[in-house]
Amino acid sequence: MFGISTQALSGQLLIGLINGSFYALLSLGLAIIFGLLHIINFAHGAIYMLGALLAWLLMAYLGIGYWWALIVVPVVVGGLGILLDRALMARLRGADPIYGLLLTFGLALMLQSAAHSAFGSSGLAYAVPRELRGGWNLGFVFLPTYRAWIILVSVLVCFGVWFAIERTRLGASLRAANEDPALVATFGIDVSRLITLAFAAGAALAGFAGVLAGPVYSVNPQMGVDIISIVFAVVVIGGMGSILGAIASGFGLGLLEALTKVAYxxxxxxxxxxxxVLVIMVRPAGLFGKA
Structure with a gap:
């Protein structure tokens, strides 16, 4: 393509898949939160940064390694999501969505400023776990083991979340609460608890993505800022609140970005x-969204 070698093209596509994995995970969390709360969570990038930072702190001060961090960090960040929803977001139920956007924007600035004050702007090194070092020479591209792990686990997590929301009773309750919360409440389901669960799940996904990103990108207070604008674009293209749209657009746009780097x-x-912009002009609800 345009005089580029097969090896270089394959390398770019691999980078696109890795970026797409993070786009999919983060946009999936945003889609879950928007689906029930109808709030554009500007703090999502800061929560992603917090996940990476917590993984580094667990390693540096408690000796808790990468594998345990993959479990502990999403639980801690999800718990933080519960506190944020109960203390802050719950007060905005039924209010104009602009208030939620402003609140989460301010929260993002607070988290980033606190991290910057505590750890500075320089990156913090987080080593690839010993079991995932090295790679395979496939002939047309060298595939690092950790990069392959990121792609694999991202696909599995995205599929698991899609299955839980689209094919389980809990997912049916979440979708029903999004469509008609008053009707769902008449069946004895605590809609407020479902909303809090959705916010916690979205935050946990961002924290999980942060742990995955630690060994790839430099752990620093600005890492969420660098990716969140792209993730918002992914969510808009896929369709606000669409789980399938978030996953498909995340991986697809990661590859598109990589091909653009090759061509132009x-x-x-x-x-x-x-x-x-083109999607908004032609289909404002997004490729997979409902009008």
């Missing part, structure tokens, strides 16, 4: 946003 590198930083 200067446009790679804006390609996703151009697609977002």
């Amino acid at each position: 590198p200067e446009a790679s930083s804006v390609a996703i946003f151009v697609i977002m």
Whole structure:
């Protein structure tokens, strides 16, 4: 393609899949939160950063390694999501969505500023676990083991979340609460608890993505800022609140971004946003969203 070697093209596509894995995980969390709360969570990137930072703190001060961090961090961040929802978000139930957007934007600034004050702006190194070091030479590309792990676990988690929401009783309750919360409440289901669960699940996904990102990207207070604008574009393209849209658009746009870097590198930083504008003009609800 445009004179580029097969090896270079394969390498870019691999990077696209890795980026797409993080786009999918983060946009999935945003889609879950928007689906029930109808709030655009600007703090999502800061929560992702917090997940990576917590993983580093567990390693540096408690000696808790990567594998345990994959379990502990989402639980802790999910618990933080419960506190945030009960203490802050619950007060905005039924209010104009702009208030939730402003609240989460302020919360994001607070978390980033606190992390910057405590740890500075320089990156914190987080080593790849010993079991996932090395890689395979596939002939056309060298595939690092940890990168392959990121892609695999992201696909599995995305499928698991989709299955839980689309094919289980809990998921049916969540979808019903989104459509008609008053009707769901008449069946004895605590809608407020479901909403809190949705916020916690979205936060936990962001924390999980942060742990995965630690060994790939530098752990720093700005890492959430660097990715959240792209993730919002992914959610808009896929359809606000659409689980399938978040997953498909995340992986698809990661690959599209990689191909743009091959064909026309200067446009790679804006390609996703151009697609977002075109989708909004043609189909405002997104590719998988409902009008």
